[in-house]
Amino acid sequence: MTENLSQLPFSFEERDGKKSRLPPPAVFRHAFTISCGMSARNFFALVTKHYVTHVVDTRIGRDYQGAYWSREDDFRYLCERHEVVYSVMEDVAPTREIRETFAKTFQEVRSAKDRSPDAWTVYLESYAELLRSRKVLREGSPLRAVVDGKDVAVAFVCACQHPLDCHRHALGQLFTRYVMDVELVDLTQVHLSSGPAPSRKSPRRILVRDIPFFGLQAERGKR
Ligand SMILES: [Zn+2]
Numbered sequence: 001m002t003e004n005l006s007q008l009p010f011s012f013e014e015r016d017g018k019k020s021r022l023p024p025p026a027v028f029r030h031a032f033t034i035s036c037g038m039s040a041r042n043f044f045a046l047v048t049k050h051y052v053t054h055v056v057d058t059r060i061g062r063d064y065q066g067a068y069w070s071r072e073d074d075f076r077y078l079c080e081r082h083e084v085v086y087s088v089m090e091d092v093a094p095t096r097e098i099r100e101t102f103a104k105t106f107q108e109v110r111s112a113k114d115r116s117p118d119a120w121t122v123y124l125e126s127y128a129e130l131l132r133s134r135k136v137l138r139e140g141s142p143l144r145a146v147v148d149g150k151d152v153a154v155a156f157v158c159a160c161q162h163p164l165d166c167h168r169h170a171l172g173q174l175f176t177r178y179v180m181d182v183e184l185v186d187l188t189q190v191h192l193s194s195g196p197a198p199s200r201k202s203p204r205r206i207l208v209r210d211i212p213f214f215g216l217q218a219e220r221g222k223r
Contacts, residue, residue, distance in 0.1 A: 005020060007132060007213070008020060008135075008137075008178070009131055009132055009134075009135050009136050009137040009138070009174060009178060009213075010022060010135055010137040010138045010139070010144070010178070011135070011138060011139070014138075014139060016180060019180070020178070021177075021178050021179060021180050022137065022147065022178060022179045022180065023180055024179075024180045024181035024182075025147050025148065025179065025181070025182065026148070027149065027150055027151065027152055028146060028147055028148075028149060028151060028152065028154065028182060029152050029153070029181065029182060029183065030050070030152060030153040030154070030182070030183055030185065031154060031156065031172050031175040031176075031182055031183065031184045031185075032046075032050060032052060032153060032154070032155040032156070032172075032184075032185050032186070032187050033155065033156045033157070033158075033163050033166075033168040033169055033171075033172045033184070033185075033186045033187065034046055034047070034052075034055075034155045034156075034157055034187045034188075035157070035158065035159060035160060035161050035162075035163075035166075035188070035198065036057075036059075036067075036070035036075065036157050036158070036159055037070075037159040037160065037161050038161075038189060038195075038198075039069075040069040040070075040078060042189055042192055042195060043070075044078065044082050045192055046155075046187045046191060046192060047082060047084060047155060048082070049191070049192070050153055050155075050185075050187060050191075051152065051153050052084060052153045052154065052155045053083075053084055053085060053151045053152070053153060053154075054084065054085040054087070054146070054149070054151040054153075054154045054155070055075075055079050055084055055085065055086050055087070055154075055155050055157055056087055056088075056089050056092075056146065056154060056155065056156050056157065057072070057075065057086065057087065057088045057089065057157050058089055058092050058093050058156050058157060058158055058167070058168055058171060059093060059157070059158050059159060060090075060093045060094060060095070060096060060099065062075070062088065067159065070159065072088070085151070087142075089142045089143065091134060091136055091141060091142045091143060092131065092136055092142070092143055092156075092171055093167075094123075094126075094127050094130070094167050095130060098123060098126045098127060098130065099123075101122070101123070101126070102119055102120070102122070102123040105119035115203070117206070117208060118208045118209070120205035120206060120207065120208075121206075121207050121208045121209050121211075121218075123167075124167070124170055124207065124211055124214070124216070125209075125211060127167050127170060128170070128211055128213040128214055131171070131174070131213075132213060136174070137174065137178055137179070143174075147175075147179055147182075155187070156168050156171055156172055160201070161198040161199065161201070162188075162198045162199065162200050162201065163186035163188065164200065164205070165200055165201045165205045168186075169186055170211070170214045170216060172184040172186065173214040173215050173216060174214065176215060177213075177214065177215040206219050207219050
């Protein structure tokens with residue numbers, strides 16, 4: 001695979017020899033994503049079942065009224081009660097500008113046929129550019145602290161129900177893409193025997209172009 005090494009989310013010197021990835025972490029192995037838009041009971045059932053010891057909140061807004069149990073203070077408290085570390089990582093949250101550009105697509109058009117079909121793709125491309133420019137896996141960064149840390153399993157959290165409607169899946173892909181021997185799993189209610197699968201947002205957020213930085217492929221033939 002040809003790759004522009006200056007585009008890595010860490011410095012060129014840190015990579016594993018000839019490979020453009022970081023060497024396997026000493027402890028960290030499982031990157032999970034979970035929605036905090038589900039019930040607290042289901043959320044912590046998933047956390048417990050998968051031995052998650054660290055929950056990383058990647059939302060821009062953590063105190064809005066509709067968040068119920070997952071408002072930052074309550075979320076932190078519930079994690080403490082479950083003996084799980086809770087931390088906020090603004091370094092990997094999208095920016096309000098990126099989000100507002102995306103939201104305008106829905107506010108300024110009257111019908112679905114007038115809506116730009118690549119709004120979601122532009123959103124994730126902007127997010128990729130943000131993470132790349134911040135070099136989010138650079139030595140000493142908050143995300144790198146997870147890679148170099150003592151937790152085997154870490155969950156990255158946002159409120160969106162479906163992982164493919166959310167930046168958290170793209171973020172998780174960074175581990176698959178740029179860190180050796182780390183597995184990404186998007187946990188949903190499906191991973192609890194009782195739960196139904198979350199539905200995609202309506203209108204669907206469709207990826208119309210590949211985003212190599214995340215190793216994401218366009219969802220062809222689904223529009
Ligand atoms: Zn989200």
